[in-house]
Amino acid sequence: MVRLLDKGRRGLLRGIFSRMTVIALLLIVQLLILVATFDWFNQYQVHVQIIGAIIATIAVLYLVNSEMDRLSVITWMLLIIPFPIAGSLFLLYTKIDWGYNGLKIALNKSMADSQPYLVQHSQILNELKLSHSTTYNLASYLGGDGDSQYFPVYKNTKITYFPSGEAKFEALKKELRAAKRYIFMEYFIIDEGMMWGEILAILEEKVAEGVEVRVMYDGMIEFSTLSFDYTKRLEKIGIQAKSFSPISPFLSTYYNYRDHRKIVVIDGEVAFTGGVNLADEYINKIERFGHWKDTAIMLKGEAVDTFTILFMQMWSITESKEAIDYGSYLGNHQKASSSDGFVIPYGDSPLDEDKVGENVYIDILNHARDYVHIMTPYLILDSEMEHALKFAAQRGVDVKLIMPGIPDKAIPYALAKTYFKTLIKSGVKIYTYTPGFVHAKVFVADGHKAVVGTINLDYRSLYHHFECATYLYQNSEIPKIEADFQQTLLDCEEVTLEVVKNESPYVKLLGYSAKLIAPLL
Incomplete structure (x- = not known):
């Protein structure tokens, strides 16, 4: 006692x-x-x-x-x-924006230093122009037509789509074990449990073999899943570690900008991204909000270069005095397989005036002819995105959204429901995933365009977070993404105007009240 x-x-x-x-x-x-x-x-x-x-x-x-x-x-x-x-x-x-100017200066310097390593091959860009003018225009926006681009268009890249966190987890472990030179990992959430425990054990083995390992995570999780000294704990076992924007005792708008990216780069030859964080709920090892539906993709080949640069940019701006030789971390890609489509990995930053993530989504909606199918956990729309969704449906495009049936946050979910009535009246079809929570961030359109990444349809992702995604065009994995959407749809219920009308007064009041401060959520 x-x-x-x-x-x-x-x-x-x-x-x-x-x-x-x-x-x-x-x-x-x-x-x-x-x-x-x-x-x-x-x-x-x-x-x-x-x-x-x-x-x-x-x-x-x-x-x-x-x-x-x-x-x-x-x-x-x-x-x-x-x-x-x-x-x-x-x-x-x-x-x-006191407190973030230094971050912006550091990011601009990092982007300028790394830009020469993201070179657009004019032959690929010309091939895309002959193939499809609207996708060529999007590619021009993402990188420009100059000799160097921030987000080039690639071929010679093999894409593998994972319809679940479990599938991504198994592939990730296999690729980590095969690492020879280095492993870079950047995640919004890392939580101690089976998933992270197994990965950490592999990372320890790789460090012992002489593989360079770097791990970065968002500093906000120091209040929830990891201890404040976790970077030091990782460093003790030979892993270089950083937390992005850790909370300190000073009021600053700096904390509003979070690192929501999920990136793994292995030897400059393999990369992963998507919605899956490193926590047990993402592989349904533990249950949170019912069954957890998520997605991810793996890239092998030339397009990995962009993810390598995105990781090193973020690493360099987090109080780093290290002089980074970006070129030394790029893959040689001599064994890269010839792909059957175009691949554009890209990132989005809250430190500029350009809403890259939202603009890519709107471009897909505006140029769709047959369908746009979307999976997103949140729906907090600005006027431009709301208009694009409605206008696509009004043009006769089959616009479908899959959202969670069991939400993780009550207020954002109530707020999302305030958009249902006007979207449905415009012809947008909305479905809820009855087994649980949808965390996937997927757009797929017309059988030849798709985006898989970290970008939600809400203000935080579109305005306040560092994000990343991969745009696919005429790639053989796109039908698999659409098939996964259709399979997920089988476990969904459609939201009708009658359902919206019969929503509880409390949820309606909560949603409409939250809409007054939607940009802050």
Whole structure:
């Protein structure tokens, strides 16, 4: 009994004096200082009202003339009109983006340093132009027609599609065991359990063989799945490790930008991406929100170069003083198989003005003739994406969306349902996966276009996260992606207007209330 009490006291003390507690307390102190500042202003109400009216007018003029989407403008106005000074200062704070300028400078330098290694072969681009003009135009947007491109079009790349996390897991272990030079892993979530345990054991073996291993994960998971010292724990066994944007005791918009990518690169010859993180629910070893439906793809050949560069770019901007020789990590691809289609791996960054992930999705919708079939866990749309979905359906395109039947988050799911009525009226067909949760991020269209990656149909993925995906055109795996969609559809129920009408008043109220702050979710 005494031992249990002592153990409990030690646990309590560790909790009180933990890094998480200290960070939380310091953040609370900063929030209290801000509140006290606003309260001090309120002591001079007459002057504050005049100043507030002037500031609010300037802020509203800025919003009306900005390039923000309509819903974001409305959200900010709902904050600024009742709280002119506080709301306007908050808007100014987010636009100045203190704390992220250094990150942006580092990323721009990394992109400039690595750009010469992403070279577009003009022969492939010309072949694509002769094959399909709209896909050629998309390729031109992703990389441009110059000698060097950020996201080139490749051939000579073998693609393997995985319709589940379990299938990806088995293939990943096989490829990791075959590594000779290096292993790079970048994930949004890593959680200790069977999946990560088996992978970590392989990584330890590879380190002992002299293989260079680097692991990077998003710093937010230090509050949920991994300890704050986990990078040091990995380093002790010979793995180079970093967490992206770890939480520190300083208020900053920097924390809004998360690394949502899932990338594995092995020897510059093999790459993986898709929705599957390194946690047991992704392979249904444990049950969270019913059966977990996810997807991934594996690339072998020339297109792996883009994922190699994407990983090294992120590695270099996370407080790294290492001078990276990008060329030394690219594969030689001498044994690359000739592919039967075109492959464009690409990334998206929240640190620029270009919404690459959303633009690729909209391009698919705008040029579809027969169908666009989509799997996504979330549906929080800006006006451009909502219009593209509706307009495609109104043109007679068969637009189908598969979403979770068992959601992981109540508020975003209620918010997603606020779009159902207008989408269905436009001809979009929406289905829910009754066995559980859909985490896949898949677009497939007309039998010859597809995207598999990490990019959800929500504000966080489209605006605030580092993301990645692979665009496929005329590739033999595309029919397999469509077949997987159709197979998944067998376990789904269609959402009809009657279903929407009979939704509970509580869910409707929650959804419409959340829509007021949708850009913040």
